[in-house]
Structure formats: C-alpha cells, structure tokens
Amino acid sequence: MSSVAQQRPLEVSDAASRQGGRRWVLPAGALSVVLLAATIEIVLDGAVGHSPLIPKSPQIAGWLAGIGERLGYRVFLIALLAYTGAFAGMLALARRISSRWAIALTIALQLIVFVGPILLSTDVFSYIAYARMGVVHGIDPYLHGPDAILGDPVYRYVGTDWTKVATAYGPLYTLLSYPLAPLGVVGALWGMKLEALLASAGTLALTWRCARMRGLDPKFALIAVGVNPLWVIYGLGGAHNDLIMTLLIMAAVTLTLTGDRGSRREAYGGVAVVGATLIKATGIVLLPFILLSRRRLTPLLGAAIAALVCALVAYAVFGIHGVNIISALNRDAAFVSIDGFPTEIAHLLGKPGVFPVDHDLLKAGLVLIVLHLMWRTWRGYDWVAASGWTLLAIAVTSTWVLAWYLLWSLPLAVVSRDRRLLIAVFAVQALFIVHQLAPLLAPVS
Secondary structure, three states, X not given: OOHHHHHHHHXXXXXXXXXHHHHHHHHHHHHHHHHHHHHHHHHHHHOOOXXXXXXXXXXXXXXXXXXXXXXXXHHHHXXXXXXXXXXXXXXHHOOOOXXXXXXXXXXXXXXXHHOOOOOOOOHXXXXXXXXXXXXXXXXXXXXXXXXXXXXXXXXXXXXXXXXXXXXXXXXXXXXXXXXXXXXXXXXXXXXXXXXXXXXXXXXXXXXXXXXXXXXXXXXXXXXXXXXXXXXXXXXXXXXXXXXXXXXHHHHHHHHHHHOOOOOHHHHHHHHHHHHHHOOOXXXXXXXXXXXXXXXXXXXXXXXXXXXXXXXXXXXXXXXXXXXXXXXXXXXXXXXXXXXXXXXXXXXXXXXXXXXHXXXXXXXXXXXXXXXXXXXXXXXXXXXXXXXXXXXXXXXXXXXXXXXXHHHOOHHHHHHOOOHHHHHHHHHHHHHHHHHHHHHHHOOOO
C-alpha cells in the first residue's frame, strides 16, 4: 500500500473532525481550560516554596512565587482530581478536535510545567549529585552514594533515602548528565528540566508518527500520552530520566516499523534499544520481542555492536561497576514502597508487608508472563503490544513502584494493535491516582 493510501483515511478523518467538530468546541474548550487551570494552580502554588509536595530545592521559579499560595496537599489533590477528570473527557473528544488543538494544548501544558519548580520528587537532585561526584569531586557514582560529597551544595537537596545509595542508572545517562555538573546546582537543574522537556517532545513526536503508520488516530495517541496527568505532573514535573528512556524506546519502535527486513533501520532499532537500556535497564525488554517478530539477526547485530562500544566506554570511565547493571537491579528490587501494588495486595490479605518469599513469587510470576508473551509473539502477536505488556508487568510486580514507572508502557500502548493493553495501562494509572486521592476522604482538621 502506498504512503498516500495509508495517509488518506487519517486526512479524511481530520477533515471530518473539522467539519463536524464545531459543536464540540465548547466542551473541548471547557475541558482544556480545566486542564490548564489545574496545571497553573499546581505550578504557581508550588513556586511559593518548600511544602510536602515541593521538595527542598533552589528557588528556580521565584518570579512566580508572589502569585500563588504555598501548595497544600488537599489543594494539590483537588487539582489532580480535576485534571484527571478533564483528561478523561479530552480522551473522549480526541477524535473530534483538530490536530492543531491537540498539539497546542499538549505544548501549553508541557511549557507551564517546565517553567515551574520541581514537583513531587527529589530524584533530579540525585541525578545532579551523581554527576557532580564524578566531574567535580572525582568520585565514582557507581561505588559511592551522595554522602561522599557532604560539603557539595547539591547534597542538602538529595532525598534522605538515597544519600548512601550509589547510582542505579545506566552509564549512558550518567555520561549525559556529566556536562551539566560544572553549571552549578541551578544550571544543572535547568539542564535536567530541559532534557526532560526535549525527551518528552521527542517521545510525543515519535508516538504521533507511529500512530499514523499503524492507521491509528494520532490526536488520540498524543493526548493519551502528552496530556496524561502522570506524564505531565509527575514525569515532566519531576524532570525524570524515564522520559529519556521512553524517547529511545519509541525511536526503536519507529526504526523497526519503518525498516525493511534486514535493513540498516532494523540495526539502528537495536542500537536504540541498547541506548534505552543504558538509561534504565528495563529498556532491554524490547529486544527479544523485536527479534521474535522480525525473525532476523539484524536488530541483534546492531544491538551487539552498540552494547560492545558502550561497554568499552563505560568500563574506561567507570570501571567494572559502570557496566554491572544486574547488581544495581538486584539492589533496587529489594526496596519496598508503601503504595506499591504488591504491598497493597499484601495488606488486603492481612499481611503486614512484602516478605522475601513474596519477592521470589513476584519474580517467578514475571518470568512466566514474559515467556508467555514471547511465545505469543513468535506465533504472530504484535511485538509492540508484547513489549508494552512486559513493561507494565514489571511496574505492577515491582515492590518499588513510582508514578513515573507507570509511564514506561504508555507510548507503546497507544500505538499497539491490542487495545486491551491501553485499557490495562489506564486502569493501573487510575488505581494509582485513586490511591493518591484517598486523603481527600479524610475530614478536614
């Protein structure tokens, strides 16, 4: 089928949405206003300064500080609830609004969060600390935690849970962060925010392209990812490096889908998978599904060459610890978060928490899920969907669950041929948000 033939249904759909979309302008406009207002409320109140939701950080948004009031937990939850409801409404109207509307709304939300303070997480300060350890202090971040630089100005902003923990991030991300270290804490913080914004923009652009290639509505795909509350408020708001991983994941998907069998694009797809893995190790899950689907070794060859080159560079800079991703995964797998799905299930069963045997059962269950998905992919199942299911399964079975982990599978879900995956992703995200909203039911003291 020619590219013109592939694009015609989408062009007709967009034309139809312009002709019949006038009656939807008012509800779409109202929902957009709610989304923008909720985001602005969070950003303006967050700019006032440190609160339970705004980590101790440099006053990078001080020029906004005189407009709002210090962000309280209840106000944040109400804004999050309003945002989530408006997001659900925009999803329902996504196919009826114009492409320009969808793009403009997404860009506006991203920029509003970009100019504001860091939201909800101290992770970005750990990124900066690890970079400054290596560049400014000559300390290997794969051997020591930030407590090795007690006198550094970034140390006071690092989360207390991570001061003794060496970096768990891949060597590619660590090397990407190194050029920001000499900029100082504020300069590095803006650099991290810019990296996250560009990674988000790149992921959304590739998601749009993949949706078009697969005959799906790109407006729906864009809104499902770029307007998603976890993506905007938690992921981009915290400048998380997970967005860089999703960029490389979607690059791998795009290259693989557009490449002929045995072509260079397939090999570059393997390279992109390795790049995602060297940001965060979970990126590797795409490779077996690509190989099983394409049934050629070209992606593996590209991945092997990229892995060898990166391993040599990582070993030269960080030593053996810089390439030992498995040990970092095993260490992080032992952490348990209070709002993780395994912890909540344990509480429902009357257990006080997750025990070592539960870790083993969760790992065994994850292995079975992955093997089943690999078998189905070999039999012709959509490899993009299989990769998304695997990333979702990793997040759900992990005892250490954070909001941005639930973003890993989102771009894959909106471009997969299995709509059940997207429903599952939204369901898991909804459960997370409902859990966050529980304090709203408590009486105001």
